[in-house]
Amino acid sequence: MKSEVKTAEQLAKEQREISVAEFFEKNRHLLGFDNPMKALMIAVKEMVDNSLDACQEAGILPEITIKIRELSEDRARVSVEDNGPGIVKEQIPRVFGKLLYGSKFYKMRQGRGQQGIGVSAALLYSQLTTGKPAIVISRTAKGKPAHEMHIRIDTSKNEPEVIKDEKFEGNFNDHGTYVEMEMEGKYRKGDRSVDEFIRQTAIANPFAKLVYHVNGEKVTYSRIIEQLPKEAKQIKPHPQGVEMGVFEKMIKMTKGRTIAGFLSGDFTRVGPNTAKDILKLAKVNPNTKPDKITREEMEKIWRNLQKAKLMKPPMDCLSPIGGDVLEKSLKKDVGVDFTAAITRSPDVYRGMPFQVEVCIGYGGKLDPAGSAQIMRFANRVPLLYQGSSCAITKAVQDIAWKSYHIEHQNNNPTGPLVIVVHMASVWIPYTSESKEAIDPYDEIEKEIKLAKQDCARKLKTYLAGQHRRMLEGKRKGLFEKYLPEIANNLSLLSGEKDAEIRKHLEKLLSKGVVDESENGESEGEIKSTGEESS
Ligand SMILES: Nc1ncnc2c1ncn2[C@@H]1O[C@H](COP(=O)(O)OP(=O)(O)OP(=O)(O)O)[C@@H](O)[C@H]1O
């Protein structure tokens, strides 16, 4: 059979633009919606992330109600309601009905959302699997009307379609947003469930009250602290984190009137003098208008910027959870006997400030025979999938657990242990659009590893103390067992009263044990092995 041969002209007729919504309609797995159980969790995650971001940006202590109702074997209704600042009526359609539309992508600021895809992707999935629009109700202030809108996405254009738009007359918060979607989704319990997502969200966001209803059952996570975290400031990009293509785009879009003004105005850590020095090295007149800069000049400026000795970016753009808060959270959640935490100093990857913190919990209600649980967080958002490709898991596996008295299987620690790792950054380098795992940049992995080693060292000291106390107990028990016989023999030899000797020995025994724990092997003296000296 003769195959059909096409000319360039015929092919040209078939070529057309693809809207981003159509692309993700066909590739919903790229956004994480690849099975009904996971889809439910991701939809909740996107809505809860947005609610927490909005509350924090507006300086409001969040109170968020999450509801899941299974409608049939593989269909569920999900809703999330917050007490945030609300969304102005004109913006609602685009926020929910247009992919790659949001307020965070261009900001260099620590936040849960960053791409402008999250909640519109959940809507796309809901529409694809049920054909139903999303219901949004929002009010921006007391006294103002609440609006109800039903929204779909016109995928061929990636534009919103408003099905219903009217005042909402029912009871509603003074300010806040309610979002409801129906979707192909399965509710299951387990490590990667919505339950687990909410539980871990409460651990990393102890200033939020979360009320979670699932099929009529209600669980409330009350606040552990009553203050919002320190505000994360917005910063300008650091030149050493900006790639050539982005640099070119920034020159095209700048409001700076000269190239020197652009450098010192649009970047952090480039003052007027540094700008002049760099332009001198690149042999470019500092007064040149940005739109007159040639490609060659652009590249020379960029190269000199990359080589320049610049200060690291400012770090007030980061807002870590805090070691003490994490310890409190973990103790409340898991009821562990021991916790240790560290918040590392901020560092930089690709010009992006980031900070790592780790908290370890041990013992208590944790299963001594199980594997350790690793809780991964990026900007306070729990990451439940793609663990094996995540910088956090890799850093855990890279630690010689044995040298910290922790058993392991294939370098995955075992025992009654929970390890919480949080990475805070103005931009989390996710491995994909579905934001499930952190790309293992060397700088990031190194920081995680150092933080973990620090906590593991404290755990080792605790375990050594526990071991010593156990041995003491055994020794004491043995002596106590034979004490009557010893007292009796001594009495026969010395002629003193048996009871007197016994009293004396008991006093000695209790004193000896106390002395030993005060003066014996001090916890700080325990020598570390190879791992820690590396
Ligand atoms: N509950 C809410 N309250 C106030 N504003 C909201 C709420 N939900 C969404 N928004 C606004 O809608 C925008 C789009 O949300 P969306 O989840 O699609 O993207 P994003 O949060 O910016 O980034 P990401 O794709 O990483 O989630 C947000 O940037 C925010 O400005």
Ligand SMILES: [Mg+2]
């Ligand atoms: Mg979002």
